[in-house]
């Protein structure tokens with residue numbers, strides 16, 4: 001038992017299910033604990049460390065900015081905020097951006113935009129259709145959007161105006177649409193829900209339905225955005241252009257920032273309608289610019305796609321040797337391994353021991369979301385460590 005885990009149990013709100021590891025430093029795809037044990041990190045801060053740990057593009061951008069100017073409020077213009085806005089808009093199908101501090105806040109902003117659009121253009125419509133098994137964040141309003149009882153039941157009453165329907169089922173969206181509907185918000189791939197990949201035409205069907213009924217199509221790309229699926233944005237994989245997207249996790253590569261972007265037609269928010277003290281802060285936008293600029297200039301998404309294929313091949317190889325593996329699924333570097341039983345806790349514990357960090361996304365599934373910059377050798381090393389971890393977890 002570490003002094004730090006003892007102190008945490010005494011002083012911190014006991015809300016996190018943590019692995020018994022105190023991490024103290026990181027570099028590239030690796031982190032070290034307080035005993036200097038090394039781990040290959042296939043969690044990447046929950047799909048956040050786009051360029052791995054302490055990448056110079058992020059460290060230098062933040063360090064330089066910290067020496068220059070850290071916070072101003074949005075009462076003034078700042079250069080990094082404008083540069084990041086231009087970079088995201090010019091590399092996406094969207095026309096304008098607003099920066100927030102987290103994914104949940106980005107989604108809240110997108111929903112406000114959709115509600116105002118509905119008020120102005122759809123006779124006051126306000127309802128947002130979201131998916132069961134989704135994850136949109138933990139504010140009270142995003143708990144209502146998140147179609148999972150675990151995130152909702154204890155916090156009643158939740159914000160009204162959300163309808164949760166089955167994912168990857170266009171008929172469910174059609175049936176749920178009424179005169180009160182203003183938007184549909186879904187993830188291109190459900191991440192926290194266990195890496196659920198929809199059928200290839202689902203998002204195109206949502207696109208068509210939203211066009212037909214003048215609904216705002218919002219894609220929650222908080223987890224899939226910035227290269228994770230093998231393209232800069234997840235929507236590119238599905239051949240659709242959404243009306244709005246939200247970003248967070250990979251956008252800052254480690255600094256806390258979120259964003260929502262929308263096409264011009266949907267940019268109905270006016271001065272005073274929305275805002276944030278820290279949102280678009282100089283330090284975090286400078287860091288995020290460093291990350292996204294590096295991602296684009298070095299075509300990191302293409303590397304992620306290559307490494308994703310290699311990872312998938314390796315995991316499929318494991319599946320042929322471990323009866324305990326039921327399914328391997330995902331896209332790019334967002335992947336899940338599902339087991340035939342509820343053994344993800346044991347697998348993660350054994351992989352900690354082997355020096356590989358994994359996320360037990362479901363009792364019967366682990367999620368793999370490494371830095372997008374990991375090497376082919378690191379993919380192979382991770383697969384070999386997972387192989388040993390599964391062997392040990394299933395031996396008795």
Ligand SMILES: *Cc1c(COP(=O)(O)O)cnc(C)c1O
Nearest residue numbers: 102103104135136137222223248
């Ligand atoms: C993580 C996540 C969120 C919430 O982001 P926070 O920064 O934790 O508020 C929202 N949507 C998706 C798809 C996510 O993966």
